[in-house]
Amino acid sequence: GAVVSQHPSRVICKSGTSVKIECRSLDFQATTMFWYRQFPKKSLMLMATSNEGSKATYEQGVEKDKFLINHASLTLSTLTVTSAHPEDSSFYICSARTTTTGELFFGEGSRLTVL
């Protein structure tokens, strides 16, 4: 099946620094990608919808300036956590929707730990 790859899978950073997480669709094109945050024992929370070549659409309560999303090509979206703080520590998951079937595929997730 289609593959979505996230990198890095784990990252540890100091408070105040910025971290970039990449999401790539390896064998299909995706005009739309989604970024989720998964809290322990809680569901995936949709953070934003990323459309290739346009600005991301953020969900209510998600800070646009804190979580910068860029969808530069049909196979790559990036999430940058700016000026990270310990409360930003979480598991971030991306998904990509194929342009052909509309099916959604998920990345393996990226574990962010802010010290």
Next chain:
Amino acid sequence: GNSVTQMEGPVTLSEEAFLTINCTYTATGYPSLFWYVQYPGEGLQLLLKATKADDKGSNKGFEATYRKETTSFHLEKGSVQVSDSAVYFCALESYNFNKFYFGSGTKLNVKP
């Protein structure tokens, strides 16, 4: 609004036991319903789906029926295996086709 509620885990079963994981939803319009599975260290994978009322999704021995009257989409398997140990997420896709809403996930542990 749209939301999904699923039973809390973990669920621990012996191999070959019958599995039910309950899922109910609230939604505007006519959503599509999904079960995703997350194996340790991996991303979410689509397990099965149903796009309209009374549809039954099935895959790998798992089944779920879209029940509009009870707004439910319970996951069942007649005989679980150790390899089924994973976290299972119930989800709905809103009728305007651009957002997924997930339940909190149910961890399944199957013991030999």
